[in-house]
Amino acid sequence: MNEPVLELVDVVKTFGKGSTEVRALNGVDLDIAAAEFVAIMGPSGCGKSTLLHLAGGLEDVSSGRVRVAGRDLSDLGLVERAALRRTDIGFVFQRLNLLPSLTALENVALPLELEGMGRREAASRSVDALAAVGLTEQLSRYPDDFSGGQQQRIAIARAIVVERALILADEPTGALDTMTGDSVIELLSTLPGRFGTAVVLVTHEPRFASWADRVVFMRDGVVVDQTASTVPVSAAGAVT
Amino acid sequence: MAVREGLLALLHEGPRHGYQLKTEFEAATGGVWPLNVGQVYTTLDRLERDGLVGVADSDGQKIYSITIDGVSALGAWWEAAPADEPPPRDELMLKVLMAIERSTERGDAHALSVITHQRTVLHSMLQSKRRARSTEATSLAARLVTDALVVRAEADLRWLDLCESQLNGTTTRKARS
Ligand SMILES: Nc1ncnc2c1ncn2[C@@H]1O[C@H](COP(=O)(O)OP(=O)(O)OP(=O)(O)O)[C@@H](O)[C@H]1O
Ligand SMILES: [Mg+2]
Numbered sequence: 001m002n003e004p005v006l007e008l009v010d011v012v013k014t015f016g017k018g019s020t021e022v023r024a025l026n027g028v029d030l031d032i033a034a035a036e037f038v039a040i041m042g043p044s045g046c047g048k049s050t051l052l053h054l055a056g057g058l059e060d061v062s063s064g065r066v067r068v069a070g071r072d073l074s075d076l077g078l079v080e081r082a083a084l085r086r087t088d089i090g091f092v093f094q095r096l097n098l099l100p101s102l103t104a105l106e107n108v109a110l111p112l113e114l115e116g117m118g119r120r121e122a123a124s125r126s127v128d129a130l131a132a133v134g135l136t137e138q139l140s141r142y143p144d145d146f147s148g149g150q151q152q153r154i155a156i157a158r159a160i161v162v163e164r165a166l167i168l169a170d171e172p173t174g175a176l177d178t179m180t181g182d183s184v185i186e187l188l189s190t191l192p193g194r195f196g197t198a199v200v201l202v203t204h205e206p207r208f209a210s211w212a213d214r215v216v217f218m219r220d221g222v223v224v225d226q227t228a229s230t231v232p233v234s235a236a237g238a239v240t
Numbered sequence: 241m242a243v244r245e246g247l248l249a250l251l252h253e254g255p256r257h258g259y260q261l262k263t264e265f266e267a268a269t270g271g272v273w274p275l276n277v278g279q280v281y282t283t284l285d286r287l288e289r290d291g292l293v294g295v296a297d298s299d300g301q302k303i304y305s306i307t308i309d310g311v312s313a314l315g316a317w318w319e320a321a322p323a324d325e326p327p328p329r330d331e332l333m334l335k336v337l338m339a340i341e342r343s344t345e346r347g348d349a350h351a352l353s354v355i356t357h358q359r360t361v362l363h364s365m366l367q368s369k370r371r372a373r374s375t376e377a378t379s380l381a382a383r384l385v386t387d388a389l390v391v392r393a394e395a396d397l398r399w400l401d402l403c404e405s406q407l408n409g410t411t412t413r414k415a416r417s
Contacts, residue, residue: 006400009410043401205394206362206363206366206397207366207390209366210363210369210370210390212367215360215363215367217356217359217360224356225357227358227363229358
């Protein structure tokens with residue numbers, strides 16, 4: 001049985017009340033399969049970031065349901081939800097993903113140490129994760145001493161250092177040039193095949209969206225169309 | 241069409257046979273610009289007639305070489321602004337403009353749904369280009385050609401976005417007034 005990793009059912013999200021109410025999402029239905037790479041596109045303000053925040057349990061729905069890895073987020077208390085975020089969901093944002101006071105290696109090791117893993121093992125796992133995103137040298141530099149593209153790779157390493165079902169990336173290429181952006185998205189596109197992770201990417205750039213198995217189009221808080229998914233059978237079958 | 245100049249550019253590297261020109265032209269353009277042999281020889285005949293190419297006989301086969309006039313014609317071509325024909329996907333422009341025309345007449349949402357659908361179609365095409373590019377072992381020329389197609393599709397998609405936002409702008413303005 002291939003249950004979706006992420007399932008949104010008739011999700012509505014409003015901000016504010018009365019005359020100032022904003023309906024950021026107005027009844028979104030969306031399933032993301034295991035090891036699927038989905039891009040979300042749409043004009044500014046159509047609700048893409050709001051959708052990621054709800055999917056990542058950073059905010060609550062106004063109505064409707066969000067299920068991640070088979071668990072309904074509304075059924076979870078704050079503590080359980082924080083735990084789910086640590087173990088199952090990775091985030092990569094446009095900028096400021098990393099703590100500037102920690103080295104690259106320490107940034108990646110942080111989620112492991114929060115899980116109570118010993119320093120030595122956490123460091124060795126982090127070195128592996130950094131190698132998986134193509135970074136092998138001078139890992140004890142601070143984030144500021146890496147290029148923008150390298151910083152995004154470090155953020156991706158941190159997202160995959162724990163085996164997560166879902167990675168949510170909100171315009172991770174927003175601050176990068178085209179070539180560097182391409183390489184970051186190409187890296188994201190390999191995660192489903194290598195780790196069985198589903199990836200949801202919000203982007204304004206068609207060239208980046210073209211790496212995805214499926215492109216979902218939003219407008220005014222709803223999904224208006226999508227391309228047919230091309231999830232490779234092997235990748236989708238690799239995870240259960 | 242720039243096939244003439246393409247052949248001249250190859251001949252500038254040295255004399256060549258007709259079939260050799262065909263093969264080299266196709267390789268240099270990443271396989272997206274196939275020529276038939278007949279087209280190559282017709283073009284060479286014209287180039288010869290215009291004095292840009294000379295023909296000699298080598299072991300019973302014709303071998304072509306560029307003339308002084310050919311070299312200067314080629315030089316002018318490198319510098320001239322590209323005189324491209326409209327891209328074939330200008331059908332997209334026609335489609336959208338016609339849909340907008342119809343929606344304006346009838347006050348329906350046909351134009352928006354055409355734009356939405358065409359966007360999805362273009363994205364599917366981009367996805368398949370990307371897949372083709374990442375699975376095939378390709379030459380530099382082929383990769384650059386794919387990049388050109390991707391960038392052009394991006395331009396079309398950007399144009400669709402502009403159409404949609406302009407269209408939304410006019411409909412909201414109408415609704416308000
Ligand atoms: N915390 C908030 N309080 C009030 N309104 C909000 C809040 N977050 C989002 N909104 C509103 O919800 C709508 C959707 O915002 P969202 O950030 O999801 O858009 P987006 O699609 O990510 O846009 P962009 O492409 O510009 O990032 C917008 O109208 C926005 O102003
Ligand atoms: Mg956003």
